[in-house]
Amino acid sequence: MSPQHGSQPIQHQFNPYSDNGGTLLGIAGEDFAILASDTRQSVDYSINTRLSHKIKVISPPVTKEMKLESTDIVGTKNSVLFGTNGFSADGDALTKAFEENWKWYVHDQNSNVETGFEFLNENNEEKESFMSMQSAARNVQHLLYGKRFFPYYVHTILAGLDEEGKGCVYSFDPVGSYEREQCRVGGAGASLIMPFLDNQVNFKNQYIPGTNSTERRKIEYLSLDECLKLVKDAFTSVTERHITVGDGLEIFIIDKNGVRSEYHALKKD
Amino acid sequence: MSQQDPSTINGGIVVAMTGKDCVAIACDLRLGSQSLGVANNFEKIHQYGKVFIGFTGLATDALTLSADLKYKHNLYKLKENRGIQPEVFANLISSTLYEKRFGPYFSTPVVAGLSEKTGEPYVAGFDCIGCIDAARDFIVAGTASDQLFGMCEALYEPNLESEDLFETISQALLNAADRDAISGWGAAVYMITKDKVTKTYLKTRQD
Numbered sequence: 001m002s003p004q005h006g007s008q009p010i011q012h013q014f015n016p017y018s019d020n021g022g023t024l025l026g027i028a029g030e031d032f033a034i035l036a037s038d039t040r041q042s043v044d045y046s047i048n049t050r051l052s053h054k055i056k057v058i059s060p061p062v063t064k065e066m067k068l069e070s071t072d073i074v075g076t077k078n079s080v081l082f083g084t085n086g087f088s089a090d091g092d093a094l095t096k097a098f099e100e101n102w103k104w105y106v107h108d109q110n111s112n113v114e115t116g117f118e119f120l121n122e123n124n125e126e127k128e129s130f131m132s133m134q135s136a137a138r139n140v141q142h143l144l145y146g147k148r149f150f151p152y153y154v155h156t157i158l159a160g161l162d163e164e165g166k167g168c169v170y171s172f173d174p175v176g177s178y179e180r181e182q183c184r185v186g187g188a189g190a191s192l193i194m195p196f197l198d199n200q201v202n203f204k205n206q207y208i209p210g211t212n213s214t215e216r217r218k219i220e221y222l223s224l225d226e227c228l229k230l231v232k233d234a235f236t237s238v239t240e241r242h243i244t245v246g247d248g249l250e251i252f253i254i255d256k257n258g259v260r261s262e263y264h265a266l267k268k269d
Numbered sequence: 270m271s272q273q274d275p276s277t278i279n280g281g282i283v284v285a286m287t288g289k290d291c292v293a294i295a296c297d298l299r300l301g302s303q304s305l306g307v308a309n310n311f312e313k314i315h316q317y318g319k320v321f322i323g324f325t326g327l328a329t330d331a332l333t334l335s336a337d338l339k340y341k342h343n344l345y346k347l348k349e350n351r352g353i354q355p356e357v358f359a360n361l362i363s364s365t366l367y368e369k370r371f372g373p374y375f376s377t378p379v380v381a382g383l384s385e386k387t388g389e390p391y392v393a394g395f396d397c398i399g400c401i402d403a404a405r406d407f408i409v410a411g412t413a414s415d416q417l418f419g420m421c422e423a424l425y426e427p428n429l430e431s432e433d434l435f436e437t438i439s440q441a442l443l444n445a446a447d448r449d450a451i452s453g454w455g456a457a458v459y460m461i462t463k464d465k466v467t468k469t470y471l472k473t474r475q476d
Contacts, residue, residue, distance in 0.1 A: 192419025195444040199420070205443040213472045237422035 021244025075259030144176030155186030280451025282411030283323030298455030355382030366399030413449035
C-alpha cells in the first residue's frame with residue numbers, strides 16, 4: 001500500500017550519478033601497450049549514442065616527419081592513452097582536468113627558468129621533456145582523491161610506454177587507489193573479461209603438460225598480433241552476453257612509432 | 270546481517286558444456302557462510318541414473334531439492350521400469366520448482382546427460398522458479414556466473430572431442446572461480462560419453 005496522501009511530505013532526491021555502461025580494456029606488451037573500449041553509451045535500456053569516445057590520446061604535437069612515415073599516426077610515443085569508464089560526464093571532466101595538468105606540466109618542463117635555478121631544468125637544456133607514465137599516474141591519483149567525498153564515478157585506465165620504452169598499464173579505482181599491471185578490464189564487462197585475461201595473458205591455471213600440475217607455464221610477453229586477437233575475442237564475447245556493451249570497438253596502440261587507432265564494428269543489438 | 274540474498278550466502282558454481290557425442294559438467298567444492306569457509310568437500314553434482322545435476326545457490330535448498338528429486342526419480346523407475354531421460358528430468362525439475370512459485374527454493378540447478386535414443390548431448394539450466402534454459406552450447410550457474418559466462422563465451426567451440434572439452438570446461442571453471450571470493454576450494458569435473466563416465470578432481474588454489 002502506498003503511503004497515505006498528505007500523511008508525510010513527498011520527498012524528492014537528486015541523484016548526481018548515472019551508469020553509462022560500456023567496457024574499457026588495457027594490455028601492456030614488451031614494447032607496446034593497447035587501450036581499447038566499446039563505443040556504446042547507454043542509460044538504463046536506452047542507447048544515447050553508438051559512437052562515444054571513452055579514450056583520449058593526450059599527445060605532444062605530431063610532426064610532419066612522423067606523418068610521412070605513417071599517415072594514420074594520431075599521437076607520438078610520448079603520449080598518454082587516457083581511458084575512463086562508468087559515469088561518462090565524470091569521465092569527460094576527469095579527462096579534461098588531467099589534460100590541463102599534462103599541458104602545464106609539459107610547458108613548465110620545457111620552459112627556461114630564471115638564472116640561478118638552472119638545476120631545475122638540467123641547465124636549461126634545449127632537449128624536449130614530456131610527462132612520464134609514472135608521473136601521469138600519480139597526478140591522476142591526486143585528481144581522483146581530491147574528490148574523495150564526491151568522487152568521479154569512473155574506473156580509469158592509463159596506457160603508454162614507461163621510461164625504458166616498455167608497455168605499461170595503470171588502473172585506478174574511483175577514489176585514486178592505483179596499480180601498474182600487465183592487463184586490466186574496467187566497467188560493465190569487467191567480471192566477464194578479467195578471468196579470461198588472467199588465463200590468456202598471465203597464463204593463470206596453466207601448467208606444463210606431463211608435470212602433474214607442479215610446473216607452471218612460464219609467463220612471457222605476447223606479441224601485438226596476439227594481444228589484438230585477445231582484445232577482439234574479449235569484446236565480441238562480452239558483447240554477446242552484456243546489454244550495455246556493443247556497437248563498436250575502438251583500439252589504440254602505442255609503440256615506438258607513436259599511436260595508431262583501429263575501429264571494428266560490434267553487434268548493435 | 271539483517272537482510273541478505275539467500276542465493277549468495279553459501280557460494281559455489283556449476284558449469285555444463287556439450288561436445289561431440291559427449292557432455293561435461295563441473296562444480297567447485299566450497300561451502301561457506303558468507304566470507305567464512307566451512308567445507309572444502311561440498312560436491313554440488315548429483316547422479317540420477319545416467320543424468321547428472323548440479324545444484325548451486327542456498328545449500329540447504331540444494332540438498333532438499335536433490336533429495337526430493339531422488340525420491341521422484343525412484344518412483345519414476347518403479348512405475349516405468351526404465352531410466353529417466355535428461356529432457357524428461359529437466360521437465361520434472363521445472364514443475365518441481367514451479368510448485369514453489371511463491372516461496373521458491375533458492376537454487377538454480379543445471380542438468381547434463383546424453384539422450385539414450387539419439388545419443389545427443391543435452392544440457393539445461395533453470396531459474397529458481399523453474400524456467401528451462403535448454404542451451405545447445407553451455408550452461409552456467411552460481412555466484413561466479415558472470416565470470417563463467419565470460420570464460421565460456423570466449424573459450425567454447427562446438428563439437429569438441431571429450432579430451433578437449435575436458436580442458437575447456439576445466440579452464441572455464443578454474444579461472445572463473447579464481448575471480449570470485451566465495452567459489453573455489455577444489456573442483457570436480459564429470460565427463461560423460463556413451464560408454465564411460467569419468468570423474469576428475471582438479472588441483473586448485475586454496476584461497
